[in-house]
Amino acid sequence: MDLRGYLKVLQRRWISILVITLATLAVTAGITFALTPQYTASTRLFFGVQGAQSGSDLAQGSTFAEAQLTSYAQVATSPLVLAPVIQNLGLQLTPSQLASKVSAFAPTDTVIIQVTVTDTDAARSAAIANAVGQQLASVTSDLSPRRQDGSQSVKATILAPAQVPTDASSPNILRNLAAGLILGLLLGIAVAIARRLLDTKVRNEADLEQVTTVPVLGVVPFDSDAEAHPVVIRDDPLSVRAEAVRRLRTNLQFVEAAEQSRSVVVTSSIPGEGKSTAALNLAASLSDAGLNVVLVDADLRRPSIARYVGIEGSVGLTTVLIGEAALDDVLQPWGDSSLRVLPSGQVPPNPSELLGSGAMADLLDQLTERFDMVILDSPPLLPVTDGAILGRLAGTTLVVVGADRLHRSQLRGALESLSTAGVHVSGVVLNKVAAHNFGPYEYGYTYMQRSDQATVAPKPPRRAEGKLPRDQDQEIEPARG
Numbered sequence: 001m002d003l004r005g006y007l008k009v010l011q012r013r014w015i016s017i018l019v020i021t022l023a024t025l026a027v028t029a030g031i032t033f034a035l036t037p038q039y040t041a042s043t044r045l046f047f048g049v050q051g052a053q054s055g056s057d058l059a060q061g062s063t064f065a066e067a068q069l070t071s072y073a074q075v076a077t078s079p080l081v082l083a084p085v086i087q088n089l090g091l092q093l094t095p096s097q098l099a100s101k102v103s104a105f106a107p108t109d110t111v112i113i114q115v116t117v118t119d120t121d122a123a124r125s126a127a128i129a130n131a132v133g134q135q136l137a138s139v140t141s142d143l144s145p146r147r148q149d150g151s152q153s154v155k156a157t158i159l160a161p162a163q164v165p166t167d168a169s170s171p172n173i174l175r176n177l178a179a180g181l182i183l184g185l186l187l188g189i190a191v192a193i194a195r196r197l198l199d200t201k202v203r204n205e206a207d208l209e210q211v212t213t214v215p216v217l218g219v220v221p222f223d224s225d226a227e228a229h230p231v232v233i234r235d236d237p238l239s240v241r242a243e244a245v246r247r248l249r250t251n252l253q254f255v256e257a258a259e260q261s262r263s264v265v266v267t268s269s270i271p272g273e274g275k276s277t278a279a280l281n282l283a284a285s286l287s288d289a290g291l292n293v294v295l296v297d298a299d300l301r302r303p304s305i306a307r308y309v310g311i312e313g314s315v316g317l318t319t320v321l322i323g324e325a326a327l328d329d330v331l332q333p334w335g336d337s338s339l340r341v342l343p344s345g346q347v348p349p350n351p352s353e354l355l356g357s358g359a360m361a362d363l364l365d366q367l368t369e370r371f372d373m374v375i376l377d378s379p380p381l382l383p384v385t386d387g388a389i390l391g392r393l394a395g396t397t398l399v400v401v402g403a404d405r406l407h408r409s410q411l412r413g414a415l416e417s418l419s420t421a422g423v424h425v426s427g428v429v430l431n432k433v434a435a436h437n438f439g440p441y442e443y444g445y446t447y448m449q450r451s452d453q454a455t456v457a458p459k460p461p462r463r464a465e466g467k468l469p470r471d472q473d474q475e476i477e478p479a480r481g
Helices: 003-012 014-034 053-073 079-089 095-099 124-142 173-198 205-207 240-259 275-288 305-310 319-323 352-353 358-370 386-395 408-420 435-441
Strands: 041-050 100-107 110-118 154-160 216-221 263-268 293-297 341-342 372-378 396-400 426-435
Touching: 003 173, 003 275, 014 173, 014 263, 041 053, 041 079, 041 124, 053 100, 053 124, 079 095, 079 124, 100 124, 124 154, 154 396, 173 305, 205 426, 240 305, 240 396, 240 426, 263 275, 263 358, 275 293, 275 305, 275 372, 275 396, 275 426, 293 305, 293 358, 305 341, 319 358, 341 372, 352 358, 352 386, 352 426, 358 372, 358 386, 358 396, 408 426
Parallel strands: 216 426, 263 372, 263 396, 293 341, 293 372, 396 426
Antiparallel strands: 041 110, 041 154, 100 110
16 A cells, blocks of 8 residues: 555544544543642752862872762662651651652762652652752761771762742643654554555545456446435436446446347345445436346345336246246336346245256247347345356446455455356446545546426337347447556
8 A cells, every 4th residue: 555545544544533632631631630749948068179289189089089070879779878858758658669769860070969869748758859869968978988097088068958949840730641642643653554554444546446357347436315215217317327237238238239148147245235226226327328238136035126117016937937927027227218127036946956946048049139238237246256157148237346345365265266167257347336436437527416496308219029130329438447
């Protein structure tokens, strides 16, 4: 994934990034305000040479004092200094507990030690710091070597006594909140990118290219109103979704002309990808283009075409296949178009056997002789083998891929099952594509106006049922591969 891909991920996942950032910031703020305030007080001691008689004595004493500063700093946190402080101040602490509150530091190339005390009480922190400084000065005089006359060679002088702090040294609210904000933002970005890298769902054409080289014949956007208006090509002919179906029709006609196939199986990998509505709208669109079309509901597991178009579905394909009715008796017209619908009929106990029978092959031959195009809606490929069986009988197969619903491994398995059965797949249809993925396919103007708010162009003249030459002048749009 390139830089543009990462930027698209961040743009698409900005809500989750914002939520994670705010959640991290809230947790940081909660922890910060729950912490007990700590106050810090400091005092500084200067260590100088006493009683030097000459310049060389002074230099040697200064060198000695500087060399001993690290040791003196360690003495500041030892029981030798802290035990008297505890006693003098009446603290309910042990020397080791007090040592955790005291630190001593000697800056490089100086003879100064800074004693710092941190405590939950501001006044107590200053009192302890001054007491430690005074006790350290006293202990230092005892530990430093004496001169020949018995005087001290090194003397510690308090430069600046500790003052009672007015503000807490910790927690640093602004610093903690800034750190929480940055951490939350980085965490949100990391989660968004990780989700994209670990996401195996098919969402756009780039994901399809990772699975197959089969051309994409159509990209149909998601429509939350699709369940209420399944036949969008009639219910909302000016919508973006209806225009996408027309583009699919044009590309399919291009493939049909190249492959000379007149029967198309429309299938999918799993249920819920929209294959039935895709087959129905494709058949209606082909009919609008002036072709004699028959739509066959060959999904003998969960038939739905009759319900979508509002016709009787108790007799149909299965009735013909078992010899209880003639084809003309069960073919039903739909509206005033040239589209004919062959519903599924009663759901049989042996769908695969019926669809793979000689009667089904003969019926398909009859339909291709009588109609310009035969569209068959079949069951999904992964749960059952019906789609692969129909694909071997028909001229070509169209695989509908539900965006954000199908994993790449599932699509790969479905296509492999068709390849194993020797089924030719002419293309795929990316269906229910989210708006942020569909943007590149929209025109510069919108088709979202409802049909009842606009004048719809008259439909082309219908042709009588039967096999007629296809000489209409139609613009052919090449498929995207």
